Amino acid sequence: MHGRGGRALIALVVTGLLAGCAASSAAEPDLTELEPPAAAAEVAALGILGDSMSLGVNACGEQGQCAEVSWAGGSDPAVGSIAMRLAAASGAEPEVVNAAKDGGDVGEALSLADEVIRARPQLVTVLLGGNDACAPSLEEMTPAADYEAGLAALFGRLNVEAPDATILVLSIPDLHHLWEIGRTNPQAVQAWNSSPSCSNLLGAADDDSAEADARRDAVAARVDEFNAAIVRVCAAAERCIDDGGAVFAYDFSGEEISAIDFFHPSIAGQRAIAEIAWGALEGGSE
Template sequence: MRNRSHRPRAAVAMATAVLLGAGALTACDASGGDTPAPKGPSAQKPSPKPTPTWDVSPDSLAAVGDSITRGFDACSVLADCPEASWATGTDSEVRSLATRLLGRERAADHSWNHAETGARMADLPGQVEQAVANRPELITVMAGANDACRPSVDSMTPLTQFRADFEKAMRTLRRELPKTQVYVSSVPDLMRLWSRGRTNALGKQIWKLGICSSMLADPDARDAAATERRETVQRRVVAYNKVLEDVCAKDLRCRYDGGAVFEYRFDGDQLSRWDWFHPSKNGQSRLAELAYRQVKAEDPEG
């Protein structure tokens, strides 16, 4: 009988010890002890990483691309004129993007032009490698016109290759400069440039030297074959611009111009007086204005 009367007391003592132990563990958690914090719905979740903010005032700029960014035919016939470049030029008539962003004095030492006349998208990764050495806070990209401007429509850069080349250029940049911002210009409307330039006799003579033959060859021909050829080039330009937009959209620090350059109605004074195809100084200034508007916008257009 005595042995049976001791069992309840032992059970009560054990239960009390368990409760005290549980209380001690709870107190340790509350005071930040070594016991892991509770998991589940009640646990505090880490705050998501904030989306990088676009810097509307970068302090350095590098440009990559083709003849337009080199100011080709803006100052003299069949020659580069980098001082008239929309991106990095020093000409006061143009007021380049670098000048507008950095001021004339700073732009002289903090902007670089790595574009090349005749360059295609396949050349962009190499140009980006050169630009990376400058460690710019902003890189401008204007490329793709020469991928459509080929000797024939059959020799235009395939869309898949165009995309692969642009993606490679972006990977090249991000490998070295993950925080550098990128402004991507759309490819100009080559069909409109043909329609405006074909009214100029001198321009058509320059075209015969081989400028954008896929679009500009036989400029006065309006037969079905010529029309289909030009429309094929135009469709490819539209497709290139969609690639530029899509690839840029995947990068938080990339801004596509929303088709602003493609939609701009270059006319009269905006076109070179020699070839009526490349931008004149006035046209270069319009490109600089479009780019400046996009870079300075808190929320980009398009």
């Protein structure tokens, strides 16, 4: 499923998951009538494995981590995180163990899983792969086979060592789309061109040459491969729910992207991810 054409294949799924999501970008989500999802009916401990997106990096007014607005474990009512939704639905706040790592990839998540496993979670959220695709060069991207093997090892370990946990895994956002919506913004281009982050996609951001387009398309293709691997690995694991590609298909708007680096989700973007994740959890089954 390639980026530009893949959205059409899952448009109906995304429409169902994101009903009312556009409106939520302007107001706090209403959590008053939530019911505990069957796949996570009682969650005393919520484990989080991921990267900077699960840490709210650059979502607040200053550069750096802002975990209170994390889509997964945050406490800010403007986001309505998975942790807050679980608390609203059940009346009991879960213990949140956020073992996400800024800049972390799938291999590092496997090494950080101990912290989550020790908490004996009933739900583990996973959003990984952006740093496996983003690299200084195309050659330094994680090979698709290695990403899939790492994810399979991670889920296998969670199944064995956290046997009560449902795994909720989200697709990787369409990173190429983020470049598309920022490429005409001089501030975004300046930020990207002056940063070493994700330079295989965002480097020379205003270069419209065929070579630059091919480079960006190669990153997009690797993200597609990773997202296909997520579906396969989740299907093979026990107690695993994926989002049907909904995060990848979501067309983040300019206001849903950080004004600090024009790459990470803003508070509104974190809210959009939380909406998608909760919809997937509600629609999933053990």
